[in-house]
Amino acid sequence: MKKLFLPLFIFLLMSGCKKSELEAVNSSPTAEYNVEAPPAPKEVNQMAPSSSISEKSETVNKSAQTSVAPKKADTISKKVIKNGNMRIQVGDIKKAQTQVGEILKKNDAYIQNEQFQNTDMDDNLDLVIRVPHKNFDALVNSFSDGVGSVLSKNISSDDVTEEYTDVSIKLANKKIYLEKYRDMLKNASTTKDMIEIQETIRELEDEIDVAEGRLRFIDDRVNYSTLNLSLYKEKVRSSATSKIGFGSRFADSVTEGWNSFVSFLLGIISFWPFLLIIPIIIFLWRKWKAKKTEK
Secondary structure, rough: HHHHHHHHHHHHHHHHHHHHHHHHHHOOOOHHHHHOOOHHHHHOOOOOOOHHHHHHHHHHHHHHHHOOOOOOOOOOOOOEEEEEEEEEOOOOHHHHHHHHHHHHOOOOEEEEEEEEOOOOOOEEEEEEEEHHHHHHHHHHHHHHHOOOOOEEEEEEEEHHOOOOEEEEHHHHHHHHHHOOOHHHHHHHOOOHHHHHHHHHHHHHHHHHHHHHHHHHHHHHHHHEEEEEEEEEEEEOOOOOOOOOOOHHHHHHHHHHHHHHHHHHHHHOOOOHHHHHHHHHHHHHHHHHHHHHOOO
């Protein structure tokens, strides 16, 4: 009995030791990783310079792109210039002018230029109207509906977004260059360098003024559209309605008749080469006929 118990006890003891060793190994996995961990920092240290260089290069590229074209990232709204020409026949110029004034007031428009012409045949009132872009169509429709009979109408739209964007980008770049040249002027060491830099600065300032003026002009044309409006009234010439007296009309008729006669006479005189050639042709023909008769 004792012989059987002793081997069983030894077997259990050995199996318990192996189990404890396995648990110890499984419970401490970091020990294996800690052995291999030191090489990792070496790889990180070796890669660190290249990553820092790439980050610096990206920063330089971004700053360069920003300095070269700072406006490319900006969104510029669509720029459209609208213009129009209208000619309207009316029954009464003064009444039509009053209606035009009311329409202009309603659409926040104003008259930039006005010209009136009174002739024997008709009355003409020419207006150059500036109106906010958003009210342009409403203004044109109001003139078409209630003022008179539209004889002609021409509306045009010009998209200048591309030009506006191009001028804006060039203007921003020139301002950047101007600041750089001003900094260079502060550090100039010779008189020659100072003169050359000052000349460049002057040219840049002139170009900047031109570009800013162009942008202001485009903004003005975009924000306020232009409409050339012509009010036309044809006069009726009759003995009952005409304000011109008989004496004046008789003198005008005599003058017109004389002018017509002079024009006719001058027209005949303009054919003087033919009048000169015809007698020569007749003389030569008679002479030839006479010789033929003698034969």
